[in-house]
Amino acid sequence: MLTLITFLTSCSSVKKLSIFKEEVAREKLNLNTPTPLELENLRWIIITSENADEVFKKLEEQGIDPVLWGLTDKDFELLAKNFARIRNQLVVTNKLLDKYKEYYEPKEKKDE
Amino acid sequence: MGIRLFFIGIILSALLGAGAYVMKLQKDNAILKGNAIKMESAIADQKNLIESQKKDFQEILDANNKMNELVNVLKKDLEDLDKRFNKKNRDVGKLAIAKTKSIERITNGASALATRCIEIASGSPLTEEEKNATKKSEINSECPSIANPNYVPY
Numbered sequence: 001m002l003t004l005i006t007f008l009t010s011c012s013s014v015k016k017l018s019i020f021k022e023e024v025a026r027e028k029l030n031l032n033t034p035t036p037l038e039l040e041n042l043r044w045i046i047i048t049s050e051n052a053d054e055v056f057k058k059l060e061e062q063g064i065d066p067v068l069w070g071l072t073d074k075d076f077e078l079l080a081k082n083f084a085r086i087r088n089q090l091v092v093t094n095k096l097l098d099k100y101k102e103y104y105e106p107k108e109k110k111d112e
Numbered sequence: 113m114g115i116r117l118f119f120i121g122i123i124l125s126a127l128l129g130a131g132a133y134v135m136k137l138q139k140d141n142a143i144l145k146g147n148a149i150k151m152e153s154a155i156a157d158q159k160n161l162i163e164s165q166k167k168d169f170q171e172i173l174d175a176n177n178k179m180n181e182l183v184n185v186l187k188k189d190l191e192d193l194d195k196r197f198n199k200k201n202r203d204v205g206k207l208a209i210a211k212t213k214s215i216e217r218i219t220n221g222a223s224a225l226a227t228r229c230i231e232i233a234s235g236s237p238l239t240e241e242e243k244n245a246t247k248k249s250e251i252n253s254e255c256p257s258i259a260n261p262n263y264v265p266y
Contacts, residue, residue: 008121010126033235034234035233035235036231036234036235036236036237037230037231037234037236038236039227039231040227041220041224041227042220042223042225042227043220044216044220044223045216046208046212046215046216046219048208048209048212050209050212051212055238068124072205073203073204073205073208074205076204077197077204077220079195080197080222080226081190081192083226083230084189084190084193084226084229084254084255085190086230087187087226087229087230087233087255088187088189088190088233090230090233090234091182091186091233091258092179092183092186094233094234094235095178095179095182096179099175099178099179102175103171103172103175104229
């Protein structure tokens with residue numbers, strides 16, 4: 001009996017458990033870049049007290065409703081500057097996105 | 113006879129003890145060797161990590177510098193626009209009254225250029241003309257910093 005127990009226990013072996021970690025790179029977001037804008041050009045008409053009648057007459061001749069949305073010279077300046085600020089913000093935001101993409105998703109070297 | 117057996121027992125015990133001790137030393141030695149290898153590997157990993165962090169810091173610094181440069185360049189475009197309206201106490205309103213047609217033409221021209229600037233800012237690719245513009249007469253005066261990469265102000 002003793003021999004049998006010794007024999008059986010000696011043969012039994014416990015395998016070492018091996019745990020390993022493998023880092024899996026996160027999938028790239030790869031969102032499509034938005035289509036660039038294609039804007040329509042505006043036509044500005046300058047009206048003064050002197051040419052107002054002529055301007056409205058021309059509009060009527062061209063079949064355009066004789067009505068205009070007006071801005072003073074100061075407001076026109078503000079509008080121009082507001083657009084420039086929006087444009088700059090757009091440039092900065094896009095550049096920021098590019099930089100983030102470059103940093104977190106660098107292009108893999110082709111020669112590797 | 114009893115004493116002889118006793119001494120033999122002691123000697124055998126001593127030999128077994130010494131053998132066990134040597135085996136323990138060998139085992140310890142193997143563990144220490146393993147530890148040394150692991151330490152070397154850990155040091156190499158740490159060095160790699162430090163190098164990688166240095167590279168990251170440099171990239172962050174470069175990106176910040178580039179962004180600051182861009183913001184300054186865009187700020188200059190805005191200042192130039194302000195100058196066009198107010199240079200030497202210029203009054204655009206009075207000019208428009210005096211030279212209505214020419215100011216209207218200039219306004220429409222500038223408006224078209226500003227519209228193109230928005231398109232470029234939204235990601236529209238530059239045309240060959242825009243890329244190759246180097247003279248004041250060739251550039252988009254509303255936003256040369258983004259529309260004409262080869263233009264150097266003079």
